[in-house]
Amino acid sequence: MENLKKGQVIEIKIDNIGVEGDGVGRIEDFVVFVKNALPSEKVKAQISSVHKNFAKAELVEIIESSHFRKDPECPHYKNCGACDFMHIQYYKTLEFKKQFLFNNLKKIANIDFPKENIEIIGAENKLYYRNKVLQHVGEDKNGNLISGFYQKGTHHIIEVPNCKIQNSKANEIFDYIIKKANQLNIEPYDRKSKKGYLKQIGYRYSPRTQKFMLIFVTNTDNKKPLKKLVQSIEFKFGNIASIYMSVAGKDKDTLSNKNILLSGKQYLDIYLGKAIYKLLPDTFFQINSEQAEVMFKKIMSYLPFERLDTIWDLYGGVGAISFFLASEFRKILMFERNKNSIKIAKVNKKINFATNVEIVQADLDNCSFSEYEKPDVVVMDPPRSGVSQNIIDMLNRVKPKKIIFVSCDTATLARDMNKLKENYSIKKLSITDMFPQTHHVETVGMLERKEVLWMKKN
Structure with missing residues (x-):
């Protein structure tokens, strides 16, 4: 639509919701997707991109609010890309x-x-339910190692110290890992220069045994930078079944099938019904x-x-x-x-x-x-x-x-x-x-x- 420009602020009535959770409204029959807007709401939104058949916009102000809108449980929800329905009543x-x-x-x-x-x-x-999570590792503006999730549509890492959908005990473990990794000067991976070491930290969790498999996704197969960190984790926590290093290399930003056991058992045992399953980091x-x-x-x-x-x-x-x-x-x-x-x-x-x-x-x-x-x-x-x-x-x-x-x-x-x-x-x-x-x-x-x-x- 020629009349819509990037950066323009519009007033729009939302009449539907898209399959990715964005509110759907129309300006002269031209579809506009507004992030975090809900059906029946009247909002102000700023156009972020314009395409041939639709535009995307960021929510600026809610003029008329929906009765099924709620305050999200997570303070990082607005920027983090992990959740997109937390502002909506569960029913x-x-x-x-x-x-x-x-x-x-x-x-x-x-x-x-x-x-x-x-x-x-x-x-x-409805919260703290995930038995597996991977968080990206990077640096903040002060050069400190951080972990979190990508902001939606970007590679910008949003720190999420107490993620509301990952296991609550895992939040405590991740917090300890990041603090200890900073003390040990473990180098985060830089995605622009493709240099550095630690790409992601992750876990798998078995609800029935209450045991964790911890995973460090790295750029190289050098185990030495993780040696003291692994020892410290084992001393601090008694519920770690195994610790793995997954070597992703430069071209992959997540788990690979090159898994190196650093400590503990080869598999994590998950139970469902009468069945038992043995899992590796990338299973x-x-x-x-x-x-x-x-x-x-x-x-x-x-x-x-x-x-x-x-x-x-x-x-x-x-x-x-x-x-x-x-x-x-x-x-x-x-x-x-x-x-x-x-x-x-x-x-x-x-x-x-x-x-x-x-x-x-x-x-x-x-x-x-x-x-x-x-x-x-x-x-x-x-x-x-x-x-x-x-x-x-x-x-x-x-x-x-x-x-x-x-x-x-x-x-x-x-x-x-x-x-x-x-x-x-x-x-x-x-x-x-x-x-x-x-x-x-x-x-x-x-x-x-x-x-x-x-x-x-x-």
């Missing part, structure tokens, strides 16, 4: 997430699933243990009469879903591409005595699946990018009677369901709030083959 965040799913199914897949039939399972613990696993167990129980409830069936678990990872279901089902084939995940899945199979789970390493984008026993049920938890076309083609060809679809992105979920709707109908949808205080949505859908539904009716 309303659940309504928004349900609306995101409903809208994308209708818009992308032309599926008009009744909104009132979408079950939403709120979290009992993918659900970050909310309590809600993961709730979601896996929901999956099981969608399969009440399938205990003797053959189940395929696609994108199986280290076996999170497979081993949770293993004690209740006759046979499970777990498919995963990543060789490191396969290695840990085999360890998890052994400790869970899951002889009925067959682990298959396969490239899911190209595998023909023809050599494996035909599934009655397929469970799949793909990455955010969704299901590959090869999997879609296989499902439409093999036609299992049920598909359980787990997704962390409502748009790719809708896209993939659109490709399956000729042969399948959605029977149940549920959202488990895995990420309170954020816009992220975790969905479980149960699809049934249409001819099975026809036989039930007749």
Whole structure:
């Protein structure tokens, strides 16, 4: 829109909320996304960028406030990029997430699933729930080492001394690490010059054992700078199961698969239901243990009469879903591409005595699946990018009677369901709030083959 310029302050009425939590308003039918603004509010906002079909703006002043606005629990919320729903009453965040799913199914897949039939399972613990966090390490203006999260859309680190979504004990540990690292003159990594040493500090946490795995992401494999820090942490805290160094190098700003054990046990043990899982620093696993167990129980409830069936678990990872279901089902084939995940899945199979789970390493984008026993049920938890076309083609060809679809992105979920709707109908949808205080949505859908539904009716 030619009339809108960067830096311009506008007055705008907000009539909707976007899938990333920004308020949506219009100036002469031109869409403007306003950070932290809410539906029904009238606000002043400053334009931060103008694009062909929309503009983005920062909230300057609330003229008329929404009745479901609240004060965020975190004093760093305005600048930190980790949370984006903390200014909204919790019940309303659940309504928004349900609306995101409903809208994308209708818009992308032309599926008009009744909104009132979408079950939403709120979290009992809305704060301090994450079992894994990585904080970026940098320098403040005085040259002191700091840690925190990136400001949204930037690489500017916002210090968050008492993060409201990471484990409360981890806040204490991180605070100690930063103070001690400054005393020991440990050098932070500089992302502009690509020089320095320490890139991130992180943890994994096991709620049942109350033990931590601590992780230092570094630029090099030199262990010497961390030696005294590790000794100090072990002396100070009695709940550290292991301490790792993850060597990212210059080109990566997060965990790598080059993990060096500095102290303690090789794995951290996580328990969900009857299952136990051994995890390494870079192992993918659900970050909310309590809600993961709730979601896996929901999956099981969608399969009440399938205990003797053959189940395929696609994108199986280290076996999170497979081993949770293993004690209740006759046979499970777990498919995963990543060789490191396969290695840990085999360890998890052994400790869970899951002889009925067959682990298959396969490239899911190209595998023909023809050599494996035909599934009655397929469970799949793909990455955010969704299901590959090869999997879609296989499902439409093999036609299992049920598909359980787990997704962390409502748009790719809708896209993939659109490709399956000729042969399948959605029977149940549920959202488990895995990420309170954020816009992220975790969905479980149960699809049934249409001819099975026809036989039930007749």
